[in-house]
Every structure is written in structure tokens, then in C-alpha cells.
Amino acid sequence: MTDHESAGAAEAGRPGTAVRRFPFAPSPRPECAPDPGPGPDDPFAELREHDPVHLVELPFGGRARLVTRYEDVRTVLADPRFSRTAASRPDAPRFEPVPPPPVGVFVSDPPEHTRLRSLVAKAFTKRRVEAMRPGVRASVQTLIGRMKAAGPPADFVPDFALPLPVAVICDLFGIPEEDRASFRQWCDGLLSTTSMTEEEIHASRRALFGYLSSLVAERRRKPADDLLSGLVRAHVAEDRLTEEELVVFSGGLLVAGYETSASQLANFTCLLLRTPDLWKQLGARPESVGTAVEELLRHVPSLEIGGFTRVATEDVELGGVLVRAGETLVPVLGSANHDPAVFDAPHRLDLERTPNPHIAFGYGPHRCVGAQLARVELQEAFRALPQACPELRIAAEPRRKTGTIIHGLASLPVSW
Numbered sequence: 001m002t003d004h005e006s007a008g009a010a011e012a013g014r015p016g017t018a019v020r021r022f023p024f025a026p027s028p029r030p031e032c033a034p035d036p037g038p039g040p041d042d043p044f045a046e047l048r049e050h051d052p053v054h055l056v057e058l059p060f061g062g063r064a065r066l067v068t069r070y071e072d073v074r075t076v077l078a079d080p081r082f083s084r085t086a087a088s089r090p091d092a093p094r095f096e097p098v099p100p101p102p103v104g105v106f107v108s109d110p111p112e113h114t115r116l117r118s119l120v121a122k123a124f125t126k127r128r129v130e131a132m133r134p135g136v137r138a139s140v141q142t143l144i145g146r147m148k149a150a151g152p153p154a155d156f157v158p159d160f161a162l163p164l165p166v167a168v169i170c171d172l173f174g175i176p177e178e179d180r181a182s183f184r185q186w187c188d189g190l191l192s193t194t195s196m197t198e199e200e201i202h203a204s205r206r207a208l209f210g211y212l213s214s215l216v217a218e219r220r221r222k223p224a225d226d227l228l229s230g231l232v233r234a235h236v237a238e239d240r241l242t243e244e245e246l247v248v249f250s251g252g253l254l255v256a257g258y259e260t261s262a263s264q265l266a267n268f269t270c271l272l273l274r275t276p277d278l279w280k281q282l283g284a285r286p287e288s289v290g291t292a293v294e295e296l297l298r299h300v301p302s303l304e305i306g307g308f309t310r311v312a313t314e315d316v317e318l319g320g321v322l323v324r325a326g327e328t329l330v331p332v333l334g335s336a337n338h339d340p341a342v343f344d345a346p347h348r349l350d351l352e353r354t355p356n357p358h359i360a361f362g363y364g365p366h367r368c369v370g371a372q373l374a375r376v377e378l379q380e381a382f383r384a385l386p387q388a389c390p391e392l393r394i395a396a397e398p399r400r401k402t403g404t405i406i407h408g409l410a411s412l413p414v415s416w
């Protein structure tokens, strides 16, 4: 942050002072700097210290407050006085040109949220996800084998980071191999902030939901042993999901299940390859991959937008500020995960950090339902890659994604 901006950080929100637009540009690049220190690379350091509930302008629909301290972020995520439903209404300030679909686990509050979530949580218990580990391990080996056989150079994003989570989530849903490429394209429409026009977003949503409706109809005729058939059964037998809920819910899960994991696979690889000792360290100690993955999750934020908004349903005191009923808040997960009140030397990437109470998967009722699955994918990838490809290196400047909710790379050229 420049001097001018940091002064602005403390001042903004007072009458007569400018309110900055969020996400800040250029946004931080933690995947490229493992130890940037608490300086200009952390745009939230100043805010955490002096202005922890900071007023900003969102790209669409008005103002919101950035919540940057760990404890305050957890409060916003877990306290029922902060509502996801209210934050998803068409007139609420937001990052995307188009409001989110009005139903589904992402945009509901308890008790509606509890009903929806219980339907899917069963598929993602630790035990069930562990049962998927051998399949994930096999997919990792196949992708490494293919990448090596095609010979250097490679682009790590389309050659490894994208196909691994797509294979895992599509297997879980029973999405046929031949439909997976279009599926990826449609998903982008659910995550775009400014990379697509309003019309393009509507078109890809229609395509994805249309496709899922036909898949649902097929599973109704001919149930299979997959997650989608389970959701269809819940819809038919217990009348617990409406048709619209079923389709939007499946779409949301599919998208959430691949794009975040894919982005973090590429972000983490980029970060580790920028510091070859870390790649070697992981290769030499595959048994410590679990701890290393937790630290990578803490260190590299997965969302370009900081966190999904909430709206206060009543006046609440937060971080010494009176938040008024109706105000929108952005719980900035990446900032919480670098809060020095909780993490020693928070800007240091320490692959052996314990304890590590990061909230990269959120906190409270909406915490990530796929966290165990994401962990299995990341652990299997980073157990195998540094051993199978010890000489992997960045071959050309990576290209970042822009105009989307997720913080990630469009391209990561590698060689060996």
C-alpha cells in the first residue's frame, strides 16, 4: 500500500473522505512471494491495525465494510445476526453484475440452510471422502504420467490443476467424460465478476442449469450410485428439495467443488516453485504433506473478493464500530489468516506451522462442506508431484485470472 493509500485506509468512511473500491487493484500476489513481510504486499495490515471494519465501495450496488481481524471475521461468519439471504437479494451491494441464484445452500440462512446442507453433508463426511482417496491418487498418477509423456514444456493449469478436481467432482456426480469440457466453460459464468457481460453470465447459467435438468431427468428414470441420484431421491421420496433447488444446488456444488481446488493447486505450485527449496523439502518429507497443505491454505487466499458478503439484520458492535442493521460486510478470510494476533510471523510461509487454526474453509454454519475432499486432492497432488517431478520449474511468467471471484492463474508454464 502506498503512503497515500494507507492514509486513505484510516480516513475512508469519515465524512468528506474518498471511499476506495474493493477489490483493491492490484490485488496481492502471495503465490509469488512466500515471505513478503508485513509491508506493501499485505493490503490489509494497516486496516487490521487501525480501521478493522473499513468502508469500501463494491463494484455493483453500493458500499460495504471490510472486516479484517480474525476474531471479527469469525463473528461475521458464525453469528446469526449476519445474514447470507439478505446479502444475496438483488438490491444488496455485490461483486457480480448479476445477483446469485436466489435458492441454494450458499444463499440461505438457518433453518432453510440446515435442511439443504444436511442433504449433501452425508456425501462429504471424513469417512466417505477417505474412501475416495485411492481414486484421487490414481488420477494424480495418470495426470503426471500424461504430462511427462507429452514432454516439456507444459501448462500446469490445463494439464494438471484443472483436470484433477474436474475428474473428482464429475465422478462424484456421475457426469460423463464427453460432457466435462462444456461443463467447465459454463461454470465460469457462475464465478465471473467482470470477465463476462451480464448476457454471457445469464447464457452460461442457463446452459449449466439446462444441462443439469436433463441429467436429473435421466437419473430419475435410471438411478445410479452417485451423488446426483442421492439428491434426486431426496427430492422424490422426502420432498425435501424442490426441482429448482435440486438443479441450482447441484450446479453450485459442482462449481464450488472444482474451481477453488483447481486454483489452489496452481497457486500453491507456483508459490512452491518460486522457492525451489520448498519443493525439495516437500519431496524429501512426503509424510508432512498434511501440515504443509494447511499452511499453504492459510497463506494463499482462495478468493479474489475476500469473502462472501453478509448483511447485518440488527445493529451490532464489531471491532469497536457500530454496524447498522442493513449494512453489508465482507469477511476477508485472507486477512484473518494473516492476523498477527493469532499467527506468529503471519507473512512467513512455514510448511511445519502447528497449530494452524486458519479459516481458509470458512467458519460456522456455512464452512466449506467439501473441505475434506479438497484436502485429499491437495495432499495427494503435493505428495506425488515433488517426488515424481523434482526438477519442475516455472518456464515463463504465469498469467493471472482477472474478473472472477476466485484468486487463481489462467496459465502456469512449467518445464523440467
Ligand code: HEM
Pocket: 077, 105, 106, 107, 117, 169, 252, 253, 256, 257, 258, 260, 261, 264, 302, 307, 308, 333, 359, 360, 361, 362, 363, 365, 366, 367, 368, 369, 370, 371, 373, 374
Ligand atoms: C481449496 C479448496 C476449497 C476452498 C479454499 C474452499 C473454501 C470455501 C469457503 C471459504 C467456504 C465458506 C463460504 C462462506 O461461509 O461464505 C466454502 C463453502 C462451500 N464449499 Fe468450499 N472450498 C474448497 C473446495 C470445495 C470443494 C472440493 C467442494 C465440494 C465438493 C466445496 C463445496 C462448498 C460448498 C457446497 C460450500 C457452501 C457451504 C454452505 O454454504 O453451507 N468446496 N468453501
